[in-house]
Amino acid sequence: MSETVNTPQDGPDRHEATHAPAGPVTLVASDLDRTLIYSAASLQLAMPDERAPRLLCVEVYGGAPLCYMTETAAAHLDELARTTVFVPTTTRTREQYGRIHLPGPAPRYAICANGGHILVDGVSDPEWQAQVTGRIADECATLAEVRAHLRAVGDPSWLLKERVAEDLFAYLVVDRAALPEGWVKELSAWADPRGWTVSLQGRKIYAVPKPLTKSAAMREVARRCGATLTLAAGDSLLDADLLLAADRAWRPGHGELADCGWGAPNTEVLRERGGAAGEEILRRFLRAADSRRAGR
Secondary structure, three states, X not given: OEOOOOOOOOOOOHHHHOOOOOOOOEEEEEOOEOOOXXXXXXXXXXXXXXXXXXXXEEEEEOOEEEEEEEHHHHXXXXXXXXXXXEEEEOOOOHHHHHOEOOOOOOOOEEEEHHHOEXXXXXXXXXXXXXXXXXXXXXXXXXXXXHHHHHHHHOOOOOEEEEEEEOOOEEEEEEOHHHOOOOHHHHHHHHHHHHOEEEEEEOOEEEEEEOOOOHHHHHHHHHHHXXXXXXXXXXXXXXXXXXXXXXXXXXXXOOOHHHHOXXXXXXXXXXXXXXXXXXXXXXXXXXXXXXXXXXXX
């Protein structure tokens, strides 16, 4: 079942989109889930209840609150969105991203579907979309082949759902406790020579074409807005290319990258986990942007 939504295909004026403002511009491209926003479980509120931070709900799904930020993180994000080019950068589909209501002014740009869509004032840029789909067609096995393999090797004892996102990539929702050890590794070995990458995030296993990257979309947005400094954050293997592409980057003390000990010279590893990591990432973003404005 596809989660693709019908989005207007009239893109922005190319001259307007590529107009760069005078003076230095800091672009902040950040993953959302388990980086800036958190489910109740992933907040990891380890302190006594009476000392827990106040929370702001930023996503409702099925009539119930789903994702949160601490109020401190929300205040930091509001300031960041007013002083930098803040670009939400997510593997979520456009429909899933549309459920999120972040504090601060609405971002001019957003990156969805792991780089498959660049939204400009909420509208997907058709030229970017065509460029990405063209590369996937030229370099990768088809989505149909990958889905057929996923269905063939999946087991109903642990496979809960199989989904397609934006007709670009596939993911499985699984019972982590029942997932056989080594299954994800075997899937990765099958997918790699076919031009696909595999990532396990919580209860979801993603199969994504290699040309579909957050880093490529970030570079395009940076070009359009004339960014002179790029900052990034993320917690999963699908964020690794984004972190490597930024001038400076951060990852939290939890998540897929932390579990495998991933690091890079430009990426600071934070000790904070859960919602506290979201707060600290935003503090680091603000500090770096302030230093740039001060000429340090």
